[in-house]
Amino acid sequence: MERETRVSVFESENASEIQLMRSKLENQEIPVFVNDKYMSFTTTPTANTIRLMVNLTDEQKAFEIIDEFLKNSDTKMNTNP
DSSP, rough: OOOOEEEEEEEEHHHHHHHHHHHHHTTOOOOEEOOOOOOOTOOTTTOEEEEEEEEEEGGHHHHHHHHHHHHHHHSSOOOOO
């Protein structure tokens, strides 16, 4: 059995951004895996970045979907009001 290689395609500390991107990818039939381990020495111990991971074979398509969404979105990602 061959193991799939997973790569990170989107990350955020905001859970709602993660859920939005996850749904966009899953709607295009891309399996999404969530990695929410605490960050390493580069930040405070309480900082938590959530990453969306996809299989390497889906990486290009996932980036295209994310890029297209971000270009056409009125919502500014990663900003706080």
